[in-house]
Amino acid sequence: MLELNKGSDILTAVGGITSLEDAQAVLEKSLDKANLQKLSPITTVDALIKIANSIVICKPAAVFINSGSPEDVQWIREHALHKGEEKKLAKPGHTIHFDLPEDQARLVNQTYYIINEGEKISSLAKLLLRDEATQYVRQYMTGIMDGMTMIIGFYSRGPVGAEAAVPAIEMSSSAYVLHSAELLYRNCYDQFDREAERANIFFTNLHSEGKNRPEDVPNARILMDRSWLTTFSTYCTYAGNTLLMKKGNHRFCVDYATYHKKEEQLSEHMFITGLTGPGGRVNFCAGAAPSGCGKTTTAMVGSHFVGDDLAQIWIAADGTIRAINPEKGIFGIVEDVNREGDPYLMECLRGDGTEVIWSNVLIDEHGVPHWVGNGESVPERGVNFQGEWSPGKTDANGKPIPMSHKNSRCTLLASAIANHATEAAEDPAGVPIRVFTYSGRDSDTMPPVWAARTMDEGVVIGASIVSQATATEVGVTGVRRQPWANAPFIPGSLADYMEAQFVFFNSEKISAAGRPVMAGLNYFLTDGNRGGSGNKLLGEKRDVKVWLGWLERFAHGDVTGIETPIGYLPRYDDLKALFAEINKEYPESLYDKQFSLYIDNILHRLELQTEAYGKEENLPAKLFEVYRRQQAELTKLKEAYGPIVHPKQLA
Template identity: 25%
Template sequence: MTEECRSLKPLENDAYQVVTEVVTHKINHIPIYKGDFASLSPKVQRFIAEKAELMNPSGIYICDGSQKEFDTIVDKLVERGVLTPLKAYENCYLCRTDPRDVARVESKTWMVTKDKYDSVCHTPEGVRPIMGQWMSEEQFGKELDNRFPGCMAGRPMYVVPFSMGPIGGPLSKIGIELTDSSYVVLCMKIMTRMGAKVLEALGDQDFVRCIHSVGLPRPVRQKVINHWPCNPEKVMIAHRPKEREIWSFGSGYGGNSLLGKKCFALRIACNIGYDEGWLAEHMLIMGITNPEGKERFVAAAFPSACGKTNLAMLTPTVPGWKIRVVGDDIAWMKFGEDGRLYAINPEAGFFGVAPGTSHKTNAMAMETFQKNSIFTNVAETADGEYFWEGLEKELRQQKGWSEEQLHNLEITNWLGDRWHVGDEGKAAHPNSRFTCPASQCPIIHPDWEAPQGVPIDAIIFGGRRPEGVPLVFESFSWQHGILVGALVKSEATAAAEHVGKQVMHDPMAMRPFMGYNYGRYLQHWLDLGKAPHKAPKIFHVNWFRETSDHKFLWPGFGDNIRNDIAVETAIGYVPKRGSINLEGLPRLDWNELMSIPKSYWEEDIDESKHFLESQVGSDLPSEIQQELDNLEKRIHAL
C-alpha cells in the first residue's frame, strides 16, 4: 500500500512544524482553486496533501458551504448538461446517471479490519455472511493501489467539511470528504451541515476521513453516458472503522458517494457508538401528539424503500392526532443522565425514493421538494415537471385530464428517451431519488436540530411481510424486542442491486449497513438497555400483509394512528378486537389481519433458528438464544 493510502497517525504538537514542511512540499505543485489552505489545521492539511499527491487532481477546491458556491456549481453543471432545470419549480434540477450506476452496490462494499471477526460473525464453513463483508488489510492495500493513484487527474478535488448532527452538538461528529464529483458537493450541501463553520468547530480535533472518486481520470478513454463519469467495473466502497476512514471508488450514486450517509452515519458511526456507548441506527424519528396534546417520540426501523419516509411524514386520518418529523432515515441514540433514550437526526436533508411518492402516500414529502431540490433518474414532462410511477392518478385529478390526455402527455424518461404513459418500461428508475432540505418540510419538528436530541418512548421494527405476521404487536421485554428486531425480514426492493420478489432477512433493518460483528452488536443493544437505563418499548408492524389474491389487508399509511389496547399472544401483545378505531375504513378482515397461523410460525421459527445459527453462530448472545427458545415453546403451545 502506498504511503498516501495508509492511515494518518495522530500528530504530536512538536511535530506540527515538520508536518507543515512535508505538506508544503506535497501540495506546492497543485493549484488551490478556492479557499485558504494555510488556515486549515495541520491534520486537515496533511489529509488533503497526502491524498492530493496520491490522486493527482488538477487543483484543490475547499468548499465554504455558501449559497453563492452552490449556485456557481449548479450553473456550471447546467451549462455542461449534467443538470437540467425543472422549470416548473423554484431552483429544482434533474440529473440522469449512467444506467450502470443507479443503486447501492452492497456486493462491493467492505469492512476492513485486522481481525476478520471484528467485522463479521463466526459463520460455519461455506456460509457467506450477509451482515457485512470483510476484507483483509493486505488485500485492501492491493485494491487501493489498483484504483486510487492518479484517479483524479484532470478533475478538481473538492474538500467538503461536514457535520453529522448540529454543529458542535454533544452527539454530532465531523467528517471531511475529498471528492472529484461536483454532484456530490451539491448533495452534501443539502444532506449535511457543510462548509466553513464546520472547519471552525473542528479546530485541531480528529475527524472521519472520507475519500471518494468517480474513478475516471482525464483524458477519458471511454464513452461517458449522460455526462455521468463512473467506473462500474472497479467499484469499491471500503470502510476502516478503527482508522475512522472511508474509501469509495467508481460510483457517483448517492448511497456510494455521499459518504456522510450510509457509510459514515451507519457503518462507521455504529463502530463509534460501540466504543462510546450509543447506537447509530437505520431509523426514522417522529413525534406523535394525541388529541389530549401529549407528544411521544418514536424511532422506527424498516428496510430501504419500505415506507420509512412515508411513515415519518404521516398525515393521520384520525381526527385530533398530529405527526411531526425529526428524521426520515437515520437515528443516533444515546441514554441521557435521566436514564431515557435520546435521539438526533444526523442528517440535514431527505434522500428519498421518488416512485410511489404522491400527495396520497406522502403529501408532506411532496410539499418539501417543491423548491431547492435535486431529482436523480426521475422523468420530466414537456412542461418541466417531474414525473414517476404513482403520479398518474394525481395528474388526472389535479389537471382534470382524461385517460387520453394523460396518455398523450409528452415525457422524457430517466434514460433520456421520449415516453408516454402506457409505454413499455418505466418512466423513472425504481430507485430514482429526491434530495431536498429537511428544513423545508411543513411538519418538521421545532426540536429537530436540538443538540441533545428528543426522548424516545418506543422503537418500531417492520418490513414487507405478505403473509403470517399481524398488523402490529408489542414485545414482552427489551430482550424480546431485540430478538424481534434481529428477525426482521422483508421483500427485496430496488434500493439495492437485488431483483425479484424474494423475502430476505434484514435484521434491525441494518443488513446492508452493519459496521462490525453482528453478535457483538446485539450484545451492545442488550447492555445499553440494562438498569439504570429506562429502555423504551419495542413493537413490530406489518402493513404489507396481503389477502390470497394479493391485495393489502390494511388500507394505507394515514391509518397507522390508532389505539393500543392489547392481549397477550405467543409472539407478543396484539390489539384486542374493537380496540382500534376502524371508523371510516373500508371493510377489512380483522381476524386475518391479526391472525397468528401456527403452521406459518412453526415454519418461520425453524427458518429463523437456521438463520441465527448460520449467520451469527457462536457470536449469538445467550440472552437472545434464550428468547428464541422461549418463542419456540410458545409457538408450539398454540
C-alpha cells in the same frame, strides 16, 4: 474489538505524505490563493495530512474549498450544471441528475470493508484485506481526477455539539455529490476543529466518478476502512455509493457505538418522528425498516417529523433515550409518492420555493418530473435515465420500461416539509424516544402492529426482520433476513452488535419513565395470505397513522393490549376509534384478518431464524431463549385453538 488506527493508513501509504510540513507544501502548490486562504481555519493536523494525500493521489487540476458560504454553495450548483451532472428543470431550484443505467442503486457486490489480517467482520458483509485495498487505490485512483476540480467540504453528521454527532470531510470531483451534501448535512467548516476535538474522531470520504462511462462501472468499488474511518468510492455517481457521509459513515458509527460506546450509544437505520397524542402531548418514535419498505412514509405521518433514514441514539443523563438525525435533508424514494399518501412531501415537490435535486425520474418536454405512482396523468413522451421514453416502450427482452426507475429519488431540505420539527431536529440535546418500531416487507406472517412484552423480546423483534428485496440494491432478489434493517451496515461481528442491543435496552441507566415500548410493524400483509385471494394489501398508507397512534397510547397506558406469545396485540375497539379519527371505517372482519395469529407461519419463521442464527458464532443466548419460549407458547395455543387463532379467543 475494533482497534482504530491499526495497520497502515491507505491514504498515507499511497500518497506518501506523513508530516504537517509536507502536507502544507502540497496544499500551497495545489490550491490557489483564495482557496488556500479558505482552508486556513482548518488546523486539525490529521485532517490536513489526509487532504494532502488525497490531492497527491487523485491529481486534480484544481481544488475548491467549500466554506458553506452562499457564494461557495452557488459555485457548486453552477459547476454541476457546467459539468452536465445536473440540468435545470421548469421550476426554479429544481434540477435533474441521471445516473448510468448500471449505477442505479447501491452496488452491493462491489462494496467492501477493508480489514486487517485476522479481523472478523459480519457474516453478511464482504471484505478486502488492507494490502489488496491499497493496491486498488494505487491502481485505480492514481490520477483519477486528472483535468477535474476536487471539491472539499466539512460537515457534521448531526446538530453541531450533539453527544452522538461526528464531523466528516467530503472530497469529490462530483459537484452533484457536494450539492447533495449541502442539502443533506450541516456544513461545519468554521467549527470542524472544535467538533473533531470534542468527538475525538472524524470521518474522511474520497470519491471520484472518473470519466463516468458504462464500461468503468465493473471496476467501481466502495471501500470502507474501519480502522482509519476512511471511505473510497470510484467510477459511480449514484448518491448511495458516492455520498459516503450517508451509509458509508453510518457503518463507521455502527462500529464505533458497538465497540467504543457500548451501553452508551446506538447507530441505527431508523426514521425519527413525533406523534401528537391526547391532550396535545408529543412523543417521539424511532423506527427501522429496510430501504423501500415505507420508512419515509411512516416518518412523514408524524406531526413532528425529524428524519426519515438514520438515527444516532444515546442514553442521556436524565435517564431518557435521546436521538438525533445525522442528516438535515432527505434523499427519498419517489415511487408511489402522491398527494393521498404524502401530502406534505408532494407540496414541496409540486409547489414553489423548494430546492430539489431529482434523480432518475422521467422529465417531460416541458421540464417537469414524473414518476411511477404519483397519482397523475402519464406524459406522452419524455426522457429518463435510459433515454427517450413513451408509454409502451420495451427493453431488448420485450419487457415494459417504466417511466421512472424504482429507485428514483428526490433530495431536499427536511425543513421545507410542513410538518418538520426543525427546532427539535436542530437541538443538540436530541429528542426523547418513547417508541421503537421494526418492520419489513412481510406478506404472510406478522400482524400490522404488535408490542413486545419485555426489552429482550423487543431486541428480538429487531433481530428477526424478514423482508422482500427492494430496488435499492443492485443484484439482490428474493425474500431474506434483514436484522434491524441495519444488516448491510454492520461491519463487525453480528454477535457483538446484537449483544450491544441487549445491553443498551436493558441498561440500568435508562429510567423507568424513559424505558421505551419496542414494537413490530408490517404494512404488507396480503388478502390472499389471510383467507382471501390475490395480492391486494390488507391496508393502505393512511393506516400507518393508526398503528403509530395505538403505540403512542400504549406507551402511556391509555390502552392495553391482548397478550400473545409474540407480544401485545391491539384491541378492536381501540383501533376502531383511531380509524374514526382518520374518517375511515374499520370492520371487525378486517381486524380478524389482520390480527389473527397464523401459528404455523410464525413457527416456520422462528425455525428459519433459529437455523440461520445457529450458523453464527458467539450469539447472545438470550436470542435463542426468546425463540424457544415463543415456540413453546405458540405450540400450546395451536393445541388449544388450532392453526389460526383469532384475537377474541385470547381476549
